[in-house]
Amino acid sequence: MASAKDIVVKVINSRTARAIVKKIHYSGKCTQNSQLHFGVFIGEKLCGCLQFGPPIDRRRMLPLVAGSTWGNMLELNRMAFGPELPKFSESRAISVCMKIIKKNYPQVKWIVSFADGCQCGDGTIYRASGFCLTAINKNSTMYKTPGGEVVADKTFNNSPVREYKGIKTKDCEKLEGFQLRYIYFIDKTYIEKLTVPILPFSDIDKAGAGMYKGKRISIKDRRVTKATSGDQSESGGAIPTNTLQQNEGAEDAS
Secondary structure, eight states: OOOGGEEEEEEEEEHHHHHHHHHHSOOOOOOOOOOOEEEEEEETTEEEEEESSOSHHHHHGGGTTTTGGGEEEEEEEEEOOOTOTTTHHHHHHHHHHHHHHHHOOOOOEEEEEEETTTTTSSHHHHTTTOOOOEEEEEEEEEEEEEHHHEEEHHHHHTTTTSSTTTOOGGEEEEEEEEEEEEEEEEEEGGGGGGGGOOOOHHHHHHHOOOOEEEEEHHHHHHHHTTTOOOOOOOOOOOOOOOOGGGGGGGGOOO
16 A cells, blocks of 8 residues: 655646646636646656645735745645545645755745635644644635535626626625635744744634534544544644655656
């Protein structure tokens, strides 16, 4: 049986990345401004993808780390992993991506990403991969259409008739949840430049923001329910993971 050490992470083209994201990401949608695309393989089979690019909300991101320029940071826009990947593949793949970015794009000092508590979870993988939790915000901007598609309110607002595929927001179910912001410091000296507090992971439960696979569940309860689930363990803090060496599947970006 394959283990996380058997995965191979390498750069792929945008067309291939978009196809796998549309196929297996919970949103079924791609972020159009992604620039770096990493495929996660078992043997020759592409089973997952990570995409990095400029942040969507640019004006709010840069001030998070004092003195940063746009070249200093990226957003992890999409992370999609198929069910055939072995447990711990997510954190192993993230560590490889960070090593590749550090070596080939040394100007990139930090990575921001968001956990969507409305549809997915509260960021278990980010916590297991050494990200810092920097914000827990209520998110009331998402709607589920009668057909089951989840759409952001800005999609309706950007339409001249405030509709999406002929559907108005009044016809949709409004989703309630949280959005959690995580930051990973490739250059650890940049932690000192962070302009917002690093929040303890216990704040997630205090805010009632604990989510797992789209359902509300506290981290405390998850420690029990996940004992045999094969998912990342929860200990209330970042869990160190051994990074892959180059001969374990990392391929330099060119």
